[in-house]
Amino acid sequence: MTPTAVDVVLPCLDEAGALPWVLGRIPAGWRAVVVDNGSTDGSARIAADLGATVVPEPRRGFGAACHAGLLAADAEFVCFCDCDGSLDPGLLPGFVAQLVSGDADLVLGRRRPVAPGAFPPHARAGNVALARMLRRRTGLRLRDLGPLRAARREALLGLGMTDRRSGYPLETVVLAADAGWRIAERDVVYHPRTGRSKVTGTWRGTWHAVRDMRAVLAAPPRPAGDLVDAR
Known part of the structure; x- marks a missing residue:
């Protein structure tokens, strides 16, 4: 792959403590796109100092940050990874390899917690x-x-995601x-996150996330002509 063939989108809200480790694990030659979703702890400055492309997204919401990163990406392949240190972006070459080989159009990471508290009961139940x-x-x-995943950028854009909250x-x-x-x-591997989760760190946060996602599932299927086949 060429050095610009893969962009890694990293939604970020006050993740100063985790950014050095996460960005240090980005595969060589890949571009880190950190989407700052209103951080007040200097996350944007830290990311820029560490060589990441920083994209501001003032609209709060996980989906808003993800989609802003997708729009800012220009590589053929785009990966998504949380910015809290719970997931290792160094594992993503295996994801992209499945796309390149034609074995899959979308690759998702199945989280396997390695320590107590990495995947709390309420988050697991949801x-x-x-x-x-x-x-x-x-x-x-x-x-x-x-949230660790990979696909082709143009195909993702063709799906036309509209959710800008936890349902994205x-x-x-x-x-x-x-x-x-x-x-x-x-x-x-799923590690305990650095800092407190903004979404599933509590039962209340998990309930809000599940509510957003239930709304996605309740929406009727779109006509086939509105969707893009990744192949």
Whole structure:
């Protein structure tokens, strides 16, 4: 691959403590696109000092940050990774290799926690419930809806994601399934995050995330002509 063939989108909200480790794990030759979603702890400056491309996104929301990064990317392949130190972007070459080989159109990381507290019970319960609802909606038998993922940029843009909150990752999977994409999972190590989670760190945060995602699943399938086949 050429050095600009892969961009890694990293949604960021006050992740100063984790950024050095995360950015230090970006594969050589790949570009880190840190989307600053209103940080007040100097995250944007730290990311820029460490060589990342920093994209400001003032609209709060995980989906807003993800989509801003997707729009800012210009590589053929785009990966997404949390910026809190819980996931290792150094694992992403294996994801992209599956895309290049034609084995998959969208590759998702199945989180395998390595320490107590890495995947708290409320977050795990919400994830299981959503996986079941996703199966009923699409027929996909996925075991996780984790944020470490990879796909081709133009194909992702063609799906036309509209959610700008916690439902964005799930909406991507739903639309990809509706378009007939081949979706694969890879086991990935899941570490305790650095700092407090803004989404699933509490039962309340998990409930809000599940609510956003239930709305995605409740939406009727789009007409086939509105979706893009990744192949």
